[in-house]
Amino acid sequence: MALSLGAILLLLPLLILLSLLILVTDPGPVLFTQRRVGKDKRLFTILKFRTMKTSTPDLPTHLLKDPERYITPVGSFLRRTSLDELPQLFNILVGQMSIVGPRPALWSQDDLIALRDQNGANDLRPGLTGLAQINGRDELPLEKKAFLDGEYASRLKAGKGFSTDAKCFFATFRKVLFAEGIKEGAP
Secondary structure (H helix, E strand, O other): OOHHHHHHHHHHHHHHHHHHHHHHHHHOEEEEEEEEEOOOHOEEEEEEEEOOOOOOOOOOHOOOOOOEEEEEOOOHHHHHHHHHHHHHHHHOOOOEEEOOOOOOOOOOOOOHHHHHHHHOHHOOOOOOOOOOHHHHHHHOOOHHHHHHHHHHHHHHOOHHHHHHHHHHHHHHHHHHHOOOEEEOOOO
């Protein structure tokens, strides 16, 4: 939590600048909020910078047939650089998320939630990044994401949490820098 507070303070000018860009380029709220599944399957509200128009259907982006038509002018940049995820530092600050862990599932993703139940991943606090994010991100099928989430849970139980977290943390910068594993819309 201290790390997230430090990051928020350090990134405050950027957070303000991005907020202003969102407001200027597309009227509406700066933040997008959505119910997600947290530790022990408790629901919480995740925070993101809004990258899509307010008229967008409430579906995961990968299920939209033409997501580009919903993405705001600044939204494409925010998504490509993963800067839209920065408000989750506040979720980390209040203890709803951690920096590394399984990405929080949508409340309606029953298939992913069930797969994570099988491997203990729902017992963990969700993270800003994790093994699935550094091993394919949006390109992974749900089964592979759930497997990697279970692998992360196993590594924590085996006492390899710090090394796994460090690997995920630093690999995330490379993935974000090269926009690897980002896929928008339904196939």
